[in-house]
Amino acid sequence: MAQLPDLGRNPYEAITVVSGCEVQGFDYVDISATDFTKGMIAKRGLDSSGNIQYGVYTGSTGQVLGGIFANHRTTSFYVPVYGKLYDFVSTTLTLKPYILSGSLILTSSTGATLSSASYTVNYTTGVVTSATYADYTNVHAYFRYVDPNKTGIDETLGSSKVTVITGQGEIATLVYDTGAAIAQGDTLKSNAGVPSTAANLSGSTIGTVTQPPTATNPYLRFRIDL
Secondary structure, eight states, X not given: OOOOSOOSXXXXXXXXXXXXXXXXXXXXXXXXXXXXXXTSEEEEEEOTTSOEEEEEOOOOTTOEEEEEEOSOBOSEEEEEEEEEEXXXXXXXXXXXXXXXXXOOEEEXXXXXXOOGGGOEEETTTTEEEOSTTTTXXXXXXXXXXXXXXEEOOBTTTTTSBOOXXXXXXXXXXXXXXXXSOOOTTOEEEEETTEEEOOTTOOSOOOEEEEEOOOSSOOOEEEEEEO
């Protein structure tokens, strides 16, 4: 599972409402919720006082699909690297340390995605190892890594409330599962809180793909009815 760019204080707008939808920020965030970013999938539940609250929707049994997050709530500050050129030296390619697990995408000089099954990543050291792609040059890398000297961003901190996108409409997002093939008309479910077309995912359908991402336009567009 992977997600494209946005986390932390980052100029990328991770999600955009193309048409329709309802955007509301009235309800509370689940204080026990794991980190989430704009574009991830929200579950709706109740706190001990009976107030509606939102956490990350994974599709587990008993969870209620609540919408799409339109706020960040992160602990770490992630720096985005978008299309930077690297070279394999023999069988290794060295990126940045502390890469966000699952965030790495590598493409060739022609824009073709390198198969993630053909290399391994040490997310702590940032070293990629591959016999298949030995001595490849001009490899474009897309990933996020932790800056330990900065904190994340929590847009729910002041109010303890979160903005969620619901209703009927179309969304464009940079947050999705890049490890699964995406085609127009595919249905999307949650893979650890991220929209995905992967097989054998549990939980409710989030939406239907209207425009898959491409090398020149990384946004995934899909219709929702939540």
